[in-house]
Amino acid sequence: MNKEIEWIRSITPTKRHQSSLKVGIGDDAAIYSDDETKETVIAVDTMVEGVHFTKDTMPLKAIGHKALAVNISDLAAMGAVPLYYLVSIAIPKSGWLTEDLNEIYAGMKTLADHWEMDLIGGDTVSIDRNLVITVTALGKVEQGKRLLRSNASPEDVVFVTGPLGHSALGLEHLLKNSHKNIDDPELLPYIKAHQWPVPQVKAGRILAETDFKVALNDISDGLASEAKEIADASNVSVEIVWDNIPKTPFIKKAPIHKQEEWILYGGEDFQLIGTISKVEWPKLKQLFKENALSIHNIGSITSGKGEVKLVRDNETIVLTKTGYHHL
Numbered sequence: 001m002n003k004e005i006e007w008i009r010s011i012t013p014t015k016r017h018q019s020s021l022k023v024g025i026g027d028d029a030a031i032y033s034d035d036e037t038k039e040t041v042i043a044v045d046t047m048v049e050g051v052h053f054t055k056d057t058m059p060l061k062a063i064g065h066k067a068l069a070v071n072i073s074d075l076a077a078m079g080a081v082p083l084y085y086l087v088s089i090a091i092p093k094s095g096w097l098t099e100d101l102n103e104i105y106a107g108m109k110t111l112a113d114h115w116e117m118d119l120i121g122g123d124t125v126s127i128d129r130n131l132v133i134t135v136t137a138l139g140k141v142e143q144g145k146r147l148l149r150s151n152a153s154p155e156d157v158v159f160v161t162g163p164l165g166h167s168a169l170g171l172e173h174l175l176k177n178s179h180k181n182i183d184d185p186e187l188l189p190y191i192k193a194h195q196w197p198v199p200q201v202k203a204g205r206i207l208a209e210t211d212f213k214v215a216l217n218d219i220s221d222g223l224a225s226e227a228k229e230i231a232d233a234s235n236v237s238v239e240i241v242w243d244n245i246p247k248t249p250f251i252k253k254a255p256i257h258k259q260e261e262w263i264l265y266g267g268e269d270f271q272l273i274g275t276i277s278k279v280e281w282p283k284l285k286q287l288f289k290e291n292a293l294s295i296h297n298i299g300s301i302t303s304g305k306g307e308v309k310l311v312r313d314n315e316t317i318v319l320t321k322t323g324y325h326h327l
């Protein structure tokens with residue numbers, strides 16, 4: 001287990017005070033409910049200058065967009081509809097103008113308006129260096145419809161809702177060359193994937209509205225890490241078939257170790273990874289098609305104890321490395 005998860009487990013309360021609490025620490029978002037029809041879903045994620053973005057990797061509006069998008073993505077991974085958000089910002093004593101902050105907020109607002117989310121609060125503080133933005137997002141899901149990481153069963157199909165590795169490929173170029181200097185049209189889709197991630201709310205909602213048993217997680221840390229979270233939470237193993245992972249011709253022509261770095265360990269794609277029974281998979285595929293959304297079968301669940309395996313060229317290897325860890 002990585003140190004970050006180990007530490008979070010160590011501070012996880014063992015007793016609950018509130019009977020309305022349905023899901024605490026351990027999934028993409030927490031859930032509580034005192035209502036017979038719906039549950040409230042709450043997620044918080046922080047972005048730190050130098051860790052999650054720099055002025056060279058991200059335009060100002062994109063920083064705001066992404067700070068909100070990553071939180072909407074966690075709501076989507078629970079099957080929720082986004083409703084409200086709060087923003088805490090720590091502003092360095094130099095280097096960031098009020099106009100810069102306004103641009104960041106404009107980026108947030110455009111995305112919030114798209115999902116009809118209201119900004120309802122936050123906090124403003126100073127810091128020595130490095131801008132920090134923390135967004136808390138609230139949403140709702142119908143009673144009994146939440147989609148947990150612990151819902152996977154042996155023989156289920158493992159699916160993803162879109163391309164993987166694009167953000168990491170884009171970031172690799174942004175770390176070498178400021179976004180102001182990159183205009184290679186071949187790189188633009190990857191740069192865009194890094195800067196302007198699209199939270200998969202509609203996919204999450206389709207999955208929540210069906211009566212299928214679905215496990216779901218958003219891909220913030222890379223496929224290997226997110227698959228492991230489903231495997232651990234459901235007490236099963238995940239088998240990913242390398243050739244089934246959707247890849248653009250541009251990615252396919254890179255050396256295999258680069259493809260693996262971007263796809264398995266890169267992260268920040270904010271697609272959803274999930275599981276569904278083999279019987280229901282064709283119905284789900286049809287439902288996504290009718291809604292003009294993509295979905296790909298990339299493997300299956302096996303009985304086991306939290307392993308993530310990769311099948312390639314008739315060889316099966318257990319993935320031991322995971323994604324990005326802060327500890």
Ligand SMILES: Nc1ncnc2c1ncn2[C@@H]1O[C@H](COP(=O)(O)OP(=O)(O)OP(=O)(O)O)[C@@H](O)[C@H]1O
Pocket residue numbers: 008011024025026027028029030044045070074220221
């Ligand atoms: N410092 C903390 N204190 C309390 N709970 C935490 C802390 N950090 C994370 N958690 C909880 O641990 C679980 C896993 O958090 P994590 O941030 O890995 O999930 P995520 O948001 O899906 O991933 P990412 O942050 O990569 O987007 C969540 O339930 C989260 O609320």
Ligand SMILES: Cc1ncc(C[n+]2csc(CCOP(=O)(O)O)c2C)c(N)n1
Pocket residue numbers: 045046050051052053054057171220221266267268324
């Ligand atoms: C300048 C710069 N350098 C590196 C990265 C890559 N990066 C940072 S955090 C993270 C994982 C998700 O974070 P979290 O676990 O906090 O959600 C990744 C892949 C970046 N985005 N910008």
Ligand SMILES: [Mg+2]
Pocket residue numbers: 027028073074077217218219220
């Ligand atoms: Mg998540």
Ligand SMILES: [Mg+2]
Pocket residue numbers: 044045
């Ligand atoms: Mg988080």
Ligand SMILES: [Mg+2]
Pocket residue numbers: 045070071074220
């Ligand atoms: Mg997150």
